[in-house]
Amino acid sequence: MNCSKIEELLSPYIDGELSRDEIIRVERHILECKNCEELLKDFQLIKEKVRGIEIPQPSLRIKKKIIGYARPRNYFLRIIFSTSLLTGLGALLVLTLGHQPYIAEEKPKEYYIMKEERTPYMEILYETEGDYILTNYEGGSL
């Protein structure tokens, strides 16, 4: 059997995807052919190196975010959830307005949304002036 046909079998050979007959064919050829033997060794080394790549764990923040997305689907629970949220926000608004004196002289602050472009190809770019509001990727404030 010629080298090009054996080369095609080298990946399946190291991955344990060959039949018994094919394994015997590869091993016989390897005994006689230095080039294919070298290629096989290189493939095995590459396999080990790729398997050795350290995959980091996703952060706890992402886990919380993902689990947090799964809101209750039940319509009744949604109403309760929305009602409680609106009531809470309303109460907070009343309390805030009730305790803060109105300052007529104060110049209103201007806020700019700061967008962060984070890709493997880019520097992190910030182009803004004034006070910052940190945003998530959907544009909501954090």
Next chain:
Amino acid sequence: MKLEIELIYKQYVDYIYGFIYGMVQNKAVAEDLLQDTFVKVMKSDIDKIENMKAWLITVARNTVYDHWRREKRKLNLMPFIRRKRRDIDLKLDIERGIEKLSPKLKEVIILREINQLNYKEIADILDVEIGTVKSRLNRARKELRDSLEG
């Protein structure tokens, strides 16, 4: 639903994240894409899924390809942008080699070595013949060998 997503997360997060990280090789981007993948999962009718493992990888794969398409558009618009030096320096030779592979070769090597799927499973996910998986793996390994030597 929340319980189902939590269970899917606990059971498959390493598997999905391993694939995404292997494909993009950047922790921040991989986390964003993991999040996007799970948003898609939540919007789907998961009760009808027969092979959850294969389906999740397909969703993650589509998410990665969508990301690359967006990046390509950005690169076309802003050709001056470049990768952070620190990211390049911290990578192992083999990671740099994988990064240079075409998406088709990259995904077979990741599915085989990181996700440890067999040829039949890879063929099913990529919707190709087993022979195609064999030849792509051979080409991927040859290109990795060349990049390590060079």
